[in-house]
Amino acid sequence: KGLIKSKVEPQEKRPDRKVYKLTKGGKETFLSWLNKFPDQLNEASRSRFLIRIFFSSKIKLGELAFEIKRYKKEIEEELRCLNEVEQWIKDYSREKKFKDDAFYWDLIVQKEYKSIAAGIEWADKCLQLIEQKKRKEKRI
Template sequence: MSAKYGLLGLLSYGDQTGYDLNKTFEYSLNYFWNTQTSQIYKELNTMEKDEWLTSKIVYQDDKPNRKVYSITPLGLEELHKWLSKDFVDREMRIRNAFLIKVFFSGGNDVDDNIAMFERYREACQSRLDSMAQTNENVEAHIENEEERKLAVYWKMTARYGEYYFKMCVDWAAEMIEIIKKEKNK
């Protein structure tokens, strides 16, 4: 997936500025799909050229003007095509730089490896702790019955994040114990 489908999905809920999309991405999608602000604006420009969205300038007297994006019927069609594609096998692939480090850490100092796993565990615990805020954010953005129905799916992704980071915390703790046992042999 590229960020464009996340952006199309967000725009399918309503018109937003690039700034709003960036913030929404940050608090709702970022824990399972990371993107940079520059990538968001690049994708918005590309999608506008592809006629998947339009933009208009909203002039303001006391603030900078705002560029507001809207999804087009063509963009909505593209989003629905993407949602209907079955690509579970491809999505099961893992890309994780930390695991590459782990794979090649056998020649490192054991105490450095323990410290590396402890930092990883702490970072994962921090992300897990922040997942509680995600559910609060979902509830805060429900304004009507239609959004309540959508929120069921938003909460599913949040639950995945909770399970994932809990697994990472548990895995790191177990790996620390394995390294310590190997060190004491």
């Protein structure tokens, strides 16, 4: 469509790399897309994990607890990665050409920190409730 063009740049001690650049038409198309926000900003989530929890009365509580712990471990790993991304943004923000961009990148990082924190809090609460249910069932 002629929206991008590429060229091969030779590198020493590394394979050549392909560098892409937007054409004038590509910039116009990109800016048009960027300025047209969707009507619905919060996209619907169809989590296979949450659907399984919805039907978890059919499995053992221990199995559910195991999967929630696994979920928590995964998002804690996301948190470690996000910390690295935040550092990269700080590093890039020192470069003049990325200073403005870094501000917007950080907005996304801050949203992800909140999402991860909420996920960890939710997982901890679920595990607490599962333990309470296990204790209650033992008494019966």
